[in-house]
Amino acid sequence: MERDVQEILLDRVQIAAKVKELGKKISEDYRGKDLLVVGILKGAIMFMADLVREIDIPITVDFMAVSSYGQSTESSGAVRILKDLEVSVEGKNVLIVEDIVDTGLTLRYLLENLKSRHPASVRVCTLLDKPSRRQVEVSPDYNGFEIPDKFVVGYGLDYAEQYRHLPYIAVLKPEAYGREE
Ligand SMILES: O=P(O)(O)OC[C@H]1O[C@H](OP(=O)(O)OP(=O)(O)O)[C@H](O)[C@@H]1O
Ligand code: HPA
Numbered sequence: 001m002e003r004d005v006q007e008i009l010l011d012r013v014q015i016a017a018k019v020k021e022l023g024k025k026i027s028e029d030y031r032g033k034d035l036l037v038v039g040i041l042k043g044a045i046m047f048m049a050d051l052v053r054e055i056d057i058p059i060t061v062d063f064m065a066v067s068s069y070g071q072s073t074e075s076s077g078a079v080r081i082l083k084d085l086e087v088s089v090e091g092k093n094v095l096i097v098e099d100i101v102d103t104g105l106t107l108r109y110l111l112e113n114l115k116s117r118h119p120a121s122v123r124v125c126t127l128l129d130k131p132s133r134r135q136v137e138v139s140p141d142y143n144g145f146e147i148p149d150k151f152v153v154g155y156g157l158d159y160a161e162q163y164r165h166l167p168y169i170a171v172l173k174p175e176a177y178g179r180e181e
């Protein structure tokens with residue numbers, strides 16, 4: 001195990017089972033419809049890669065990169081688009097794929113931004129939901145796991161750009177969070 005890890009919250013077996021379940025549900029819900037799956041970089045990289053392989057209907061994929069956490073465990077509150085979509089969403093069924101909904105500020109921004117481009121529909125699939133931290137009222141249509149108020153890393157999620165490669169979701173030892181906590 002990575003030396004900075006204090007506790008594994010979700011291991012690779014639990015994650016894989018949940019991703020499979022979500023892929024099946026999404027395939028059923030969108031069967032016969034066009035679906036554009038939008039992965040939100042960078043945190044959603046692994047979830048996106050695994051989820052689309054569990055979807056068995058024709059889809060297209062694109063990515064947006066947004067960032068608000070930077071080097072911190074607290075949201076800066078300011079969501080910035082670092083990379084926009086390459087395709088138009090007009091008239092399309094869009095599924096946003098996120099790694100985590102925490103304060104909800106990122107998701108609110110994405111929903112407002114994408115809805116203004118006149119898609120046929122917009123829904124959200126997140127692997128993790130931390131409802132106890134919500135600052136704005138948004139809720140995912142598909143959610144993998146509800147997690148407690150702990151800053152987690154791994155499976156795409158970072159702390160100061162580290163730990164994204166871990167194959168599980170974990171909490172770090174307090175000293176690994178530096179002076180943030
Ligand atoms: O609900 P919120 O409080 O807005 O937090 C959720 C967002 O924060 C993280 O992104 P981050 O800004 O760290 O960018 P990253 O995905 O590149 O790490 C995470 O990937 C979500 O997109
Ligand atoms: O718990 C978290 N971990 C990593 N990135 C995050 N962005 C929002 N919440 C988190």
Ligand SMILES: [Mg+2]
Pocket residue numbers: 043069070157158159
């Ligand atoms: Mg981050």
